[in-house]
Amino acid sequence: MSKIIEGLKYSESHEWVKVEGNVAVIGVTDFAQKEMGDITYVDVPDVDDSFEAGEDFGALESVKASSDLYCPVSGKVVEVNEELEDAPEKVNEDAFAAWIIKVEMSDASELDALMDAAAYKAMIGE
Amino acid sequence: MTENQQQEPLQRTCLHERHVALGAKMSPFAGFDMPIQYGSIITEHLAVREKAGIFDVSHMGEIFVDGRDAERFVNHIFTNEIRGMEPGKVLYGMMCYPDGGVVDDLLVYREFEPDHYLLVVNAANIDKDFAWIQEQVKGFDCRVRNESAAWGQVAVQGPEAERYVIDVLGAAEAAKLGFYTFCNLSYKGKRLILSRTGYTGEDGFEIYSAPEGIVELWDRFLAEGVQPCGLGCRDTLRFEAGLPLYGDELSPEISPVMAGLGMFCKLDKDFIGRDALLRQKTEGCERKLVGIEIEDKAVPRAGYPVETLQGEEVGVVTTGYHSISLDKSICFALVGSAYAALDTPLQIRIRKKTFPGKVVKKRFYQTNYKK
Numbered sequence: 001m002s003k004i005i006e007g008l009k010y011s012e013s014h015e016w017v018k019v020e021g022n023v024a025v026i027g028v029t030d031f032a033q034k035e036m037g038d039i040t041y042v043d044v045p046d047v048d049d050s051f052e053a054g055e056d057f058g059a060l061e062s063v064k065a066s067s068d069l070y071c072p073v074s075g076k077v078v079e080v081n082e083e084l085e086d087a088p089e090k091v092n093e094d095a096f097a098a099w100i101i102k103v104e105m106s107d108a109s110e111l112d113a114l115m116d117a118a119a120y121k122a123m124i125g126e
Numbered sequence: 127m128t129e130n131q132q133q134e135p136l137q138r139t140c141l142h143e144r145h146v147a148l149g150a151k152m153s154p155f156a157g158f159d160m161p162i163q164y165g166s167i168i169t170e171h172l173a174v175r176e177k178a179g180i181f182d183v184s185h186m187g188e189i190f191v192d193g194r195d196a197e198r199f200v201n202h203i204f205t206n207e208i209r210g211m212e213p214g215k216v217l218y219g220m221m222c223y224p225d226g227g228v229v230d231d232l233l234v235y236r237e238f239e240p241d242h243y244l245l246v247v248n249a250a251n252i253d254k255d256f257a258w259i260q261e262q263v264k265g266f267d268c269r270v271r272n273e274s275a276a277w278g279q280v281a282v283q284g285p286e287a288e289r290y291v292i293d294v295l296g297a298a299e300a301a302k303l304g305f306y307t308f309c310n311l312s313y314k315g316k317r318l319i320l321s322r323t324g325y326t327g328e329d330g331f332e333i334y335s336a337p338e339g340i341v342e343l344w345d346r347f348l349a350e351g352v353q354p355c356g357l358g359c360r361d362t363l364r365f366e367a368g369l370p371l372y373g374d375e376l377s378p379e380i381s382p383v384m385a386g387l388g389m390f391c392k393l394d395k396d397f398i399g400r401d402a403l404l405r406q407k408t409e410g411c412e413r414k415l416v417g418i419e420i421e422d423k424a425v426p427r428a429g430y431p432v433e434t435l436q437g438e439e440v441g442v443v444t445t446g447y448h449s450i451s452l453d454k455s456i457c458f459a460l461v462g463s464a465y466a467a468l469d470t471p472l473q474i475r476i477r478k479k480t481f482p483g484k485v486v487k488k489r490f491y492q493t494n495y496k497k
Contacts, residue, residue: 037151037358038168040448041423043477059477061425063167063447064358068477085423 002031010120139184140337156250173353178284187252193268205391222399227378278340283330327367368489414466420483426457
């Protein structure tokens with residue numbers, strides 16, 4: 001059973017979004033980290049990079065596979081979690097604590113297209 | 127990996143129920159529903175490097191050859207030299223097409239009975255190999271039998287494998303077996319082949335017997351504390367040890383000479399593909415398999431382009447990992463022969479970025495075989 005947190009927004013590609021004012025804090029879900037297995041590398045963008053909603057912004061690498069990360073909302077990266085560079089396993093340990101990037105949203109209405117906790121739970125079938 | 131994902135239902139090994147009961151992540155491989163990992167690939171990998179792990183390799187194929195011409199026939203289809211092999215010896219080599227491309231890589235067991243051989247082949251290639259062998263055997267006085275379905279197989283690998291094998295099988299003989307030799311035992315009334323071989327770069331054994339016996343042995347090794355290991359770490363382990371996987375580093379398009387496995391091809395004897403391999407060896411081949419190490423934690427994966435530092439594409443990654451035992455990002459790659467020398471600077475394109483590195487030896491990890 002994967003952990004799901006109420007009050008967050010979720011994407012179909014298994015990112016979670018926590019809204020802090022105009023900033024979206026983005027990570028991957030517990031379900032995603034379980035599917036990936038041991039995460040060995042997190043490929044993150046640079047601060048000031050801009051992404052459109054749905055664009056890939058980086059990747060998670062496990063022993064066996066790499067999985068692209070998709071930006072759930074459009075905007076500019078204002079912070080990346082540099083801790084993950086040396087400790088990618090933090091994503092496995094607590095996927096909701098191990099945020100990956102913070103994005104200053106250019107269109108907060110895009111959040112409406114994302115799922116709430118109940119809808120995400122239904123999507124992953126748990 | 128040669129994942130023959132035809133629409134046919136997946137086959138199951140004799141240990142399938144055990145994998146499911148252990149909660150393994152299952153995935154199609156070579157037409158079989160196989161365990162990729164039981165928990166963490168890293169944990170399973172390290173168990174084999176540091177203690178002992180057990181793999182279900184019942185999907186592998188067993189083809190028996192016997193008869194008056196058996197030696198002459200096997201030597202005709204096999205790249206390595208089997209004349210003069212002592213009973214109880216095992217040899218690694220390939221079967222090649224006339225153009226030097228590889229039908230399969232395999233182990234040949236010289237049985238204790240005169241004129242008897244066992245060929246152990248890759249699961250994905252069993253049908254293809256058997257058809258090939260049947261085609262070539264015409265005119266030779268010997269019999270070939272595909273008994274793959276009648277045999278189960280486990281591999282017990284790691285520095286403590288010998289102790290566990292002696293305990294579980296009660297086989298003190300295990301201690302005397304040298305690397306690439308085997309002996310015959312009996313288990314539950316059926317023949318058991320105890321072979322000091324493996325695919326991990328560590329000391330270890332491959333154990334063949336009837337499916338019922340293999341299931342019981344699996345349970346007993348697990349009860350003794352041997353770590354169950356899936357195909358995920360089987361690949362990371364063989365890769366670090368510089369061992370090829372058919373489909374990735376050997377194929378109808380990738381000859382043993384290209385793959386740097388010429389030492390297993392005895393060009394001073396006659397066998398199918400010999401002339402083509404000799405030509406490749408003397409005239410050189412277009413591409414060669416190399417090891418590449420990059421200066422980053424990003425992971426080079428199969429299919430990623432290999433470039434010169436100027437950005438010219440000169441090759442492709444065949445297998446790559448962030449090595450568990452070495453903590454380095456390394457890969458096998460097929461590159462133009464002009465770029466195959468050790469220390470040649472090359473870069474790998476990983477998604478949107480390139481990562482510089484250089485050509486290194488393919489045996490990334492110092493193997494620990496019992497001599």
